[in-house]
Amino acid sequence: MAPRRGRARQIVDGYAPLKVTLRQVMCRLAAEGVLPHTPPMYRRLSAQLAQARREGRFLDLIDTIRQVHVPPAWPSAGAFVAEMPAWFRLDRTAGQKQALYVAAEKDTHQQLTGWLEFAGIPVLVVRGFSSQSYADVVRDRVAHEQREAHRAVVGDFDCSGEDIERDWVEHTGCWSSVTRVLLAYEQVRTYGSPATKGKSGDPRWPAFARRYGFDIERGRLRRTRNLRGSPGATPPPASDIYSVGRVIAWALTGQTPAPNLPLLLAPCPRPRAQHCQSSNPPRPLQATPERR
Known part of the structure; x- marks a missing residue:
């Protein structure tokens, strides 16, 4: 080992x-x-x-589920006031004719949120089939912006991921375009991403397998975490973020960026509050616990 x-x-x-x-x-x-x-x-x-x-012999990893929830606190009012300027930020998408949203499955959203924060790009969390309440929140936000909204999807290439995307588009009904960035069938064929055991017990699996030529009995499919790159955005070794940066740059400019450009800026300063979750405005999208 x-x-x-x-x-x-x-x-x-x-x-x-x-x-x-x-x-x-x-x-x-x-x-x-x-x-x-x-x-x-x-x-x-x-x-x-x-x-x-x-034993101190390995770096920390991200735990995307377990957190310590502590109300924000500061040692003094002066410390609070001193940190307020670091909270201020302008909407970097203001004045643009189009709005870009990135939808990510499950725990991928935490990393995408950090990667896209500098550009002010909203990240939508998709954990299975979302409630109608959450769909209404997203649709109302898009309507309030009064501009075209485009949705980039980062999700697994499997029968449930495909159906979740269809369900989201149907219940929000506010997108000018929907583009699957990762993982798409063409990427599977181009890069030969390793297969993982599929959801053969899912009733949607047989139709999905027949549509894409998978083995129905063995249930083999492909996942986003096994793919390294997409056409036109192939990353250097150990650099998945490079692909995401190139995709976002293309979405913002409509042009394929030149290779080897630094596409991500340094992280923005954050308030040093004694809490485990950021309380920076604006507040994230929220929805009631109602189930669809």
């Missing part, structure tokens, strides 16, 4: 100063053939890397 830990450390170091999730590390290792992509191996890798982190 030591060689695997060493390669895992190289993968995590390659993303610095950004952080990655355990699942991303697992899928990179599986894509390289270092270990099999199985639940037992995932649990074993999790235990090994957790022990290494406790």
Whole structure:
């Protein structure tokens, strides 16, 4: 397991100063053939890397679910006032004829939010089939902007991901265009992304498999985390963010950016409040817990 830990450390170091999730590390290792992509191996890798982190021999990974929720607090009123200027920001999309939204499945949104913050691009969180309340919030926001809204989708290439996208478009009904950035069938064919076990128990799977020529019985499909790049945006080694940067640059300018340009700026200053989640305005989109 030591060689695997060493390669895992190289993968995590390659993303610095950004952080990655355990699942991303697992899928990179599986894509390289270092270990099999199985639940037992995932649990074993999790235990090994957790022990290494406790011993100070491995970098921290992102936990996208568990957080400590603490109300914001400051040592004094003066400290609060001193940090207020760092909160101020203008809407960088103001005055543009078109608005771009990026929709991301599951835990991908946390990384996309950090990557796209400098450009002021909203990120929509898609965890399965969303409630009508959340769809109404998004539709009302788009209507308030009074400009064309375009939606870029980052999601798994599987039967549920395809149906979730269809459901979202149908219930929001506010998009001038919807483009699947990652993962698309053409990308699977172009780059030969490694297959993972599909959702063969999903009633939508047979029709999806027949449509794209997959093995219905074995249930093999492709996931976004196993693909490194898209046509026209192939990243250098260990740099998934490069692809996202080129896609966003293309969406903002309508032109393919020149290679090797620094597409992402330095992170914006953040208030140093004693809390675990940012309280910076504007407030994120919210929806009631009503289920669809």
